[in-house]
Amino acid sequence: MYFTKSIVISTLPEKITASYPLSELAAKELESCLERVELPKGELLVREGRICRNIYFVEIGAMRGFYTLDNKEITHWFAFENDFVTSNHSFIREQPSVENIQLIEDAILWKLSKPDLQQLMNEHHDIERLVRINYEKYYIRLEERFVNAHFKSASDRYHDLLNETPHILERVPLGWIASYLGISQETLSRVRGKM
Numbered sequence: 350m351y352f353t354k355s356i357v358i359s360t361l362p363e364k365i366t367a368s369y370p371l372s373e374l375a376a377k378e379l380e381s382c383l384e385r386v387e388l389p390k391g392e393l394l395v396r397e398g399r400i401c402r403n404i405y406f407v408e409i410g411a412m413r414g415f416y417t418l419d420n421k422e423i424t425h426w427f428a429f430e431n432d433f434v435t436s437n438h439s440f441i442r443e444q445p446s447v448e449n450i451q452l453i454e455d456a457i458l459w460k461l462s463k464p465d466l467q468q469l470m471n472e473h474h475d476i477e478r479l480v481r482i483n484y485e486k487y488y489i490r491l492e493e494r495f496v497n498a499h500f501k502s503a504s505d506r507y508h509d510l511l512n513e514t515p516h517i518l519e520r521v522p523l524g525w526i527a528s529y530l531g532i533s534q535e536t537l538s539r540v541r542g543k544m
Contacts, residue, residue: 375473382465386458395450401439410456424528
């Protein structure tokens with residue numbers, strides 16, 4: 350896939366900071382620390398057993414986080430444009446990742462290293478707030494996923510997923526969607542057939 354620069358770098362901080370505005374100086378310093386990365390579909394951004402030292406902002410593309418258990422891949426999240434992506438446990442604690450992050454589509458990402466992020470947060474409280482807000486969003490999603498897995502039917506989980514990410518069926522294989530929902534592909538087919 351050939352990429353054109355769909356956004357000029359000077360507008361990137363606006364996309365990154367949509368959840369919390371930054372001062373002009375903070376945005377400029379954040380921009381100077383970002384590295385543009387293009388990766389092909391299927392590439393592993395993070396590998397289980399390796400320390401994740403970067404956080405990424407997705408400009409274009411889709412990806413999934415998955416664990417491997419008994420040689421079976423278990424998808425536990427998806428990310429799309431304007432999401433931040435990292436292996437949070439590994440990135441925060443500087444320990445080997447227990448998950449893999451794989452590109453579902455060719456992608457353009459913006460990479461920020463942990464040392465650069467820490468320096469930016471130390472120097473700019475608005476960047477620190479932006480990071481905190483994005484961590485809060487991540488943990489809210491985790492809690493919602495827990496509630497959905499334990500208290501909602503497969504049909505309700507699928508319906509919620511379509512409401513939250515209506516484009517997902519066009520971009521993600523059904524097997525990974527079934528894994529994410531915690532159901533078999535056959536059950537997913539039955540649920541879809543009833544809708």
